[in-house]
Amino acid sequence: xxxxxxGKLMKRIxxxxxxxxxxxxxxxxxxxxxxxxxxxxxxxxxxxxxxDGTTFEENAAxxxxxxxxxxxxIVLSDDSGLEIDALGGAPGVHxxxxxxxxxxxxxxxxxxxxxxxxxxxxxxxxxxxCAVVCALPDGRIFTCRRTMEGxxxxxxxxxxxxxxxxIFYLPEYECYSAQLSPEKKNEISHRGxxxxxxxxxxxEEHIL
Ligand code: IMP
Numbered sequence: 001x002x003x004x005x006x007g008k009l010m011k012r013i014x015x016x017x018x019x020x021x022x023x024x025x026x027x028x029x030x031x032x033x034x035x036x037x038x039x040x041x042x043x044x045x046x047x048x049x050x051x052d053g054t055t056f057e058e059n060a061a062x063x064x065x066x067x068x069x070x071x072x073x074i075v076l077s078d079d080s081g082l083e084i085d086a087l088g089g090a091p092g093v094h095x096x097x098x099x100x101x102x103x104x105x106x107x108x109x110x111x112x113x114x115x116x117x118x119x120x121x122x123x124x125x126x127x128x129x130c131a132v133v134c135a136l137p138d139g140r141i142f143t144c145r146r147t148m149e150g151x152x153x154x155x156x157x158x159x160x161x162x163x164x165x166x167i168f169y170l171p172e173y174e175c176y177s178a179q180l181s182p183e184k185k186n187e188i189s190h191r192g193x194x195x196x197x198x199x200x201x202x203x204e205e206h207i208l
Contacts, residue, residue, distance in 0.1 A: 016077035056131035064135035130190035146193035
């Protein structure tokens with residue numbers, strides 16, 4: 001713990017990610033709680049974690065528990081991906097590794113559109129899923145899973161976002177996920193909702 005501007009003791013949470021965008025997002029969401037969010041690098045934790053779980057929840061828990069055990073701190077982690085119903089839920093937990101980690105998303109997205117050629121609109125349903133896990137040094141584990149529902153479009157469109165956003169169509173907003181502003185995406189995305197859900201759980205449990 002450390003003292004904040006008004007001399008109050010500040011709680012600190014370690015976010016088990018190397019991704020600067022995710023850190024920025026969680027810092028914004030937890031801004032009003034006065035909690036300090038630090039990255040693994042800032043906390044001096046280096047860990048090569050094998051995410052071999054079969055669900056998003058399992059993978060997020062593996063990361064959070066491993067980093068909590070190494071640091072002795074409150075640790076948050078997330079795991080996310082895309083589930084396509086017509087592909088039996090693939091790429092799912094393998095979203096980052098689908099067709100190889102180094103393959104560009106232009107190629108991955110084109111391959112998915114190809115696999116779904118001939119699949120009618122009502123069978124193109126899909127969702128982004130995010131599981132956020134918090135591991136506490138006393139052994140308690142909290143999990144929050146949220147989704148963003150949509151369908152796979154017929155083309156790639158939009159310049160924002162990353163990964164599978166250009167082929168993920170949101171009927172409610174009549175646009176692709178890659179056409180959303182970053183603010184709108186955070187408001188409606190699986191990750192934004194799961195992080196805010198976790199904030200609410202931690203407040204209810206008087207951890208924040
Ligand atoms: P991770 O949770 O950072 O490991 O992300 C897993 C993978 O899921 C990413 O590399 C993307 O392929 C995909 N993914 C997760 N969230 C999104 C999103 O919001 N837009 C596009 N792709 C996503």
